[in-house]
Amino acid sequence: MTESHPLWQQIAQTLEEELARALPGDRLPTETRLAARFGVNRHTVRRALAALAESGLVHARRGAGVFVAAQPTEYPLTRRTRFHGALSATGRVPGRRVLSVQSAPASETEAQVLALQAAAPVLRVEGVSLSDGQVIGHFRSAYPMGRLPGLAQHIQLGKGVTESLAACGVADYTRAWTRLTARNADAILAGHLQLRPGDAVMRLESMNQDPDGTPLEYGITHFAGQRVTLTVAPE
Amino acid sequence: MTESHPLWQQIAQTLEEELARALPGDRLPTETRLAARFGVNRHTVRRALAALAESGLVHARRGAGVFVAAQPTEYPLTRRTRFHGALSATGRVPGRRVLSVQSAPASETEAQVLALQAAAPVLRVEGVSLSDGQVIGHFRSAYPMGRLPGLAQHIQLGKGVTESLAACGVADYTRAWTRLTARNADAILAGHLQLRPGDAVMRLESMNQDPDGTPLEYGITHFAGQRVTLTVAPE
DNA sequence: ACCTATTTGTCCGTATGTATT
DNA sequence: TAATACATACGGACAAATAGG
Numbered sequence: 004m005t006e007s008h009p010l011w012q013q014i015a016q017t018l019e020e021e022l023a024r025a026l027p028g029d030r031l032p033t034e035t036r037l038a039a040r041f042g043v044n045r046h047t048v049r050r051a052l053a054a055l056a057e058s059g060l061v062h063a064r065r066g067a068g069v070f071v072a073a074q075p076t077e078y079p080l081t082r083r084t085r086f087h088g089a090l091s092a093t094g095r096v097p098g099r100r101v102l103s104v105q106s107a108p109a110s111e112t113e114a115q116v117l118a119l120q121a122a123a124p125v126l127r128v129e130g131v132s133l134s135d136g137q138v139i140g141h142f143r144s145a146y147p148m149g150r151l152p153g154l155a156q157h158i159q160l161g162k163g164v165t166e167s168l169a170a171c172g173v174a175d176y177t178r179a180w181t182r183l184t185a186r187n188a189d190a191i192l193a194g195h196l197q198l199r200p201g202d203a204v205m206r207l208e209s210m211n212q213d214p215d216g217t218p219l220e221y222g223i224t225h226f227a228g229q230r231v232t233l234t235v236a237p238e
Numbered sequence: 239m240t241e242s243h244p245l246w247q248q249i250a251q252t253l254e255e256e257l258a259r260a261l262p263g264d265r266l267p268t269e270t271r272l273a274a275r276f277g278v279n280r281h282t283v284r285r286a287l288a289a290l291a292e293s294g295l296v297h298a299r300r301g302a303g304v305f306v307a308a309q310p311t312e313y314p315l316t317r318r319t320r321f322h323g324a325l326s327a328t329g330r331v332p333g334r335r336v337l338s339v340q341s342a343p344a345s346e347t348e349a350q351v352l353a354l355q356a357a358a359p360v361l362r363v364e365g366v367s368l369s370d371g372q373v374i375g376h377f378r379s380a381y382p383m384g385r386l387p388g389l390a391q392h393i394q395l396g397k398g399v400t401e402s403l404a405a406c407g408v409a410d411y412t413r414a415w416t417r418l419t420a421r422n423a424d425a426i427l428a429g430h431l432q433l434r435p436g437d438a439v440m441r442l443e444s445m446n447q448d449p450d451g452t453p454l455e456y457g458i459t460h461f462a463g464q465r466v467t468l469t470v471a472p473e
Numbered sequence: 474a475c476c477t478a479t480t481t482g483t484c485c486g487t488a489t490g491t492a493t494t
Numbered sequence: 495t496a497a498t499a500c501a502t503a504c505g506g507a508c509a510a511a512t513a514g515g
Contacts, residue, residue: 009483012425012435033499044485049500054422054436065500066493181470185420185438185463189254189289190247200247200289203420203438203463228420228438235416235470244502268480279504284481300481301512 011050014041018051022060022071031061031069056199063199072229098133104159106148113145116210117218124148126155131195132224139230141195144222151219168219176219181209185228196227203228246285249276253286257295257306266296266304291434307464333368339394341383348380351445352453359383361390366430367459374465376430379457386454403454411454416444420463431462438463 018031031037034052038045052069055061063069108122117125125145132140144164146154157167168176184206193200204225211220226233253266266272269287273280287304290296298304343357352360360380367375379399381389392402403411419441428435439460446455461468 008425011483016425035499046486047484050483063500064493065491066498068493068499183418183440183468183470184466185440185461187289187422187436187438187463190243190250201422201436203422205418205420205440226420228422231419233418235418246502270480281505282503285502298481299512300510301479303480303512 010041010043011047011054014043014048014051015054017041018055019060022055025071027071029071031071033068053199053201056202099130099163100133101128101130101158103127103129104155106155109145109147113221116221117145117147119147119149126151126158128158134230137230138195138197138227140224140226141192142222142224144220146220147218150217164220173213173219176211176213179210179212179216179218181207183207183233186225188225192225196225198227205231205233207233245276245278246282246289249278249283249286250289252276253290254295257290260306262306264306266306268303291437297434333371334365334398335368336363336365336393338362338364339390341390344380344382348456351456352380352382354382354384361386361393363393369465372465373430373432373462375459375461376427377457377459379455381455382453385452399455408448408454411446411448414445414447414451414453416442418442418468421460423460427460431460433462433464440466440468442468 014037018037031052032040034045034048037048037052041048052061052063056063060072061069062072104126106124106126109117109119109125111121113119113125114121114123119125124147126148127143127145129143130141131138132142148154151168151171151173154167154171157170162170165176186204186206188196188198188200188202188204190200192198192204193202196202196204198204205228207224207226209222209224210218211222212218249272253272266287267275269280269283272283272287276283287296287298291298291304295307296304297307339361341359341361344352344354344360346356348354348360349356349358354360359382361383362378362380364378365376366373367377383389386403386406386408389402389406392405397405400411421439421441423431423433423435423437423439425435427433427439428437431437431439433439440463442459442461444457444459445453446457447453
C-alpha cells in the first residue's frame with residue numbers, strides 16, 4: 004500500500020500482529036532494541052507502544068519492561084448485582100480496599116438521585132475493587148445517613164456493602180438503574196486502576212434501592228476496560 | 239505544588255477545570271501560546287492536550303486548532319432494544335448506513351452463538367449508526383440465512399433491522415444477552431466512527447432471538463464513548 | 474485558482490529523572 | 495551499589511492541513 008501511514012502506526016500494527024502469537028506476561032524487547040530493529044528513533048517506538056497500551060494489549064513497568072497484557076474478568080450486571088457474589092461465581096477471588104470514608108452534605112446530584120432534601124447528610128465512600136488481587140474498578144458511593152444510621156462504622160471496619168447494609172437493617176436491595184459510557188482514563192483514575200492515562204474505562208453511574216423503592220446508594224464506578232467484561236442478561 | 243505530578247498532568251488538570259466553563263465548539267489557544275503561558279515546551283502542552291483529547295473533552299484539527307468537544311447521546315439498553323425507537327424516544331433523529339452485505343459460511347463463534355451447524359450460511363451486514371446525522375456506532379451482524387430467507391434483499395434496500403426481519407416473517411424479537419467492555423479504538427474503527435485512534439469506545443457483543451428462543455442475530459457493535467451513554471434499566 | 478501564514482502532526486536528537494533488577 | 499529500562503522534558507526541523515487574502 005502506497006498509503007503512507009505514520010511510522011508509529013505501521014510499527015504498532017506490526018507489533019500487534021506479533022502480539023497475537025505471544026502469551027500474557029511475555030516481555031517485549033526494550034524500546035532501544037525495537038528502535039534499532041525498525042530503524043527509527045526511540046520516541047517513535049514509544050508512540051507505537053503507547054497506542055498498544057491504550058488498546059490494552061501491553062502495559063509498561065518503569066525500570067522493568069513492556070509486557071503482554073492479560074485477559075478480562077467477567078462481571079454480570081443484573082438487577083441484583085453484588086460485587087462479591089458476582090466475582091465468586093466466575094471463580095475469581097474478590098476484594099475491596101476502602102480509600103476514604105467521610106460524611107458531607109449531599110451535592111445537588113446526590114440529593115436528587117437519593118431523593119433527599121438539599122444538603123442532607125450523606126456518607127461518601129471511595130475505594131477500589133479487586134479481582135484475584137488485581138485492581139479492576141474504582142468506586143465512589145454516597146449513602147443517605149438519615150436512612151442508614153451506623154453505616155460508617157461498618158464500612159470502616161472493612162465490611163462489604165451487602166454486609167454493612169444488613170447491619171443497618173437492610174435485608175435486601177436491588178439496582179434501580181445503571182448508566183454506562185466509555186471514557187479515557189485521566190491521570191488520577193489511571194493511578195487508582197493501575198492503568199495509563201488514556202486507557203479505555205467503563206463509567207457506570209448507578210442507584211441501588213430497597214424493595215420499597217427507597218434509594219439507598221448512588222455511585223459512580225470505573226472499570227478497567229481491558230480487565231473487565233460486563234454482561235447484561237435478562238433475569 | 240511540590241507534589242511531583244508530571245508537568246503535563248498538571249497542565250491537563252488546569253485546562254480541564256477551565257474547560258468546564260467553556261462551550262462546545264470553542265477554540266483553545268494555540269499550542270505555542272499555551273506553552274508560553276505555562277512556561278513549558280510545546281511538546282509538554284501537546285502531551286496534556288493528548289490526554290484531554292483521549293478523555294473526549296477536546297478535539298484537534300490540524301491546521302485549524304483545538305476545539306472543545308460536544309455532548310453525548312442517550313441509548314437505553316433493554317431486552318427490547320430497537321435502535322430506531324430508542325433514539326426517537328430521546329428526541330434524536332436516527333439513521334443507518336449499510337457499508338456491506340455479504341453471505342458466507344458461519345465462523346466458529348457465529349455458528350455456536352446462533353446454534354447453527356458448522357459453516358452454515360449466514361448473512362453478514364456491516365454499517366454505521368447515526369444520531370442526528372452524526373456517526374455514533376459501527377455494527378457487524380450475522381443472520382442465519384436458513385431461518386431468514388430473503389433477508390438480504392430487504393437489508394440491501396436500506397430498510398431497518400426490525401422492518402427487514404418483519405418482512406421475513408419475524409413479528410417480534412428480544413435481546414437474549416449483551417456483553418460489554420471498553421476499548422481504545424484502533425485506526426480502522428476510529429475511521430468508521432470519525433474518532434481518533436486511541437479514543438474510548440464501548441464494545442457490545444449481543445444476540446437477538448425470537449419469542450421461542452431461536453437465535454436470529456449475533457452482532458458486535460462499537461459505540462463512540464464520548465457520544466453515547468447506555469442506560470440499563472429493569473423492566 | 475493560488476499563494477502564504479498559521480497551526481497541528483510526525484520524527485529526530487539529547488538530557489535527566491525514577492523505578493526495577 | 496551499579497546497570498538497565500521506562501518516563502519526562504527540552505529543543506529543532508519539516509510535513510500536512512487549514513484559513514484568509
